[in-house]
Amino acid sequence: MKNIRLGLLIAAAISAAAVVSVARAGGDHNMPPYEGSKEFQTIKKLQGHWEGTSSGMAADKSPQKMTVDYKVTSNGSAVVETLFPGTPHEMVSVYTDENGKLAMTHYCSMANQPHMALQSASGNEISLAVAPTNGNVDPATAHMHALTLQMPKPDQLVQKWTSWEGGKEKDTSTFTFTRKS
Incomplete structure (x- = not known):
């Protein structure tokens, strides 16, 4: 015993x-914090809570109040964006660098995960679009195909989400935010 x-x-x-x-x-x-590409560093500066309104979501819809949160995580190597936090429409996008170039995967409420890569960046604007080799989305089905981020001032953010359906552009929704914290 x-x-x-x-x-x-x-x-x-x-x-x-x-x-x-x-x-x-x-x-x-x-380990030193990850710095990343110039565009990724710009995304990291969005960390915080933002509030704003939507437009262009549907012809019969009036502008909606909305929020988005950004959080830098994983020793600075990823940024998690949570759009419509705490609602049934909540969506998450994760920004990272892939081979030194900004990329993002959008976990959409349409139950798909389009993976986007940097298309262009200049001044206060970053544009991403579905990568040609993206195996996550069928081009014929409805999905978010492109995102343009504009930062006219440090505490202002405009997101322009372009959706595709049937292999072509369907519409663009614009979200305008102001940083609250």
Whole structure:
């Protein structure tokens, strides 16, 4: 009986030591934060809570109040955008650099995940569009195909989302935001 107790005590001590060493190992990585491309650095500057309105979503819809949150995560190597947070229409987009170039995957409420790559960037505007090799979306089905981000001032953001259906452009929805925090 003493041997069983001693064995259990030793096993518990070894398990506790392993948990502590794994936890400490995660905190011992002195990795510098990821900087990324110029465009990715611009996206990182959006971190915070934004409020605004929509237009162009549908001919019969009036502008809606809306919010978007940006969070820099994973040692600065990803930015998570949450559009319509806390609603059934909530959508998440994750921005990263791929081979030194800005990319984004949009987890859409239409139950698809278009992957977009940088098309152009100049001044205060960044444009992304579905990558030609994107296997996540059937071009014939409805999906978000392009996004243009405009930052006319540090605390102002305009998103222009272009949807496609049947292999061609359907419409563009514009969201205008002001940073609140």
